[in-house]
Amino acid sequence: MRNIKYLIMGTLFGVILYKSEVISWFRIQEMFRFQALHMYGVIGSAVLVGALSIYLIKKFNVKSLNGELIEIPNKIVHHGNWIGGILFGMGWALTGACPGPLYTHLGAGSSVMIVALFSALLGTWVYSYYRPKLPH
């Protein structure tokens, strides 16, 4: 099945999120208090590697394994980037988790986080409902 490879890559990502302690509420508090390098180091070095990869992919017109040319679309700039961004940041500081960590918590056994995940699904649904009326 074609999609098994994504299950495997997701598993790797979940392991990394857990082992790096990025899913720790305490680490996120450290980050928002500017009292440790850890989270900045994770995100910063991820961006360096990611940026280099994107640069090389574009420069050498790298193709995916099934022969498609890799194209990276530009993200649309709109008011949601900052309005939604602020709301997301608030949620991140409250739960100590963004979506990736929420999923990781389920696997790692932090059972009450399933409530946070359901709430996040509800939040996405409510956004979808009100989207035509929200400023973009």
Add this chain to the structure above:
Amino acid sequence: MLEYISQPWPWYVAGPLIGLMIPMLFIFGNKLFGISSSLRHVCAAIAPANIPFLKYNWQAESWNLFFVAGIVLGGFVAAHWFPNPETVAIASETSSELQALGITEQSGLLPSQIFNWSSLFTLPGFFIIIVGGFLVGFGARYAGGCTSGHAIMGVSGLQRASFVAVAAFFAGGLFITHAVYPLLF
């Protein structure tokens, strides 16, 4: 070997590995790295109602649902076979400030005094878990991405939308941490 990888991974190991998820997804499937869209796909799959934003071919994005199912599996695998030590070694200032807020139990990934089933019926617990979770889901979709989609993928791709989003993430997070937490606890 198992003991070595049972230690928490330093940022300079974890960060680059996370960064490598970007080319890995491109090369293996020509997919954009991002997590929060999975929340939209789940909504579209189970409750699209008459909402235009949820009426799209979510099945074409099912790779993302397999990916996040994998994240759950990864959390399980890591926590059961090479778990981190019980307490995260956070900065002593953070530890003291949290203690001053009443968060004295600092072992584990989450403060057990807040993240438990009975605290959902208290105001701080409800606010943190339910309102917090809601804001993550609402805000990420409104912003067009979360930490993975914007802070990592978008910033790596020098996307203006993502630089704006990351600044906003921090504005929101700092507001909660410095203005709201002292009042909440």
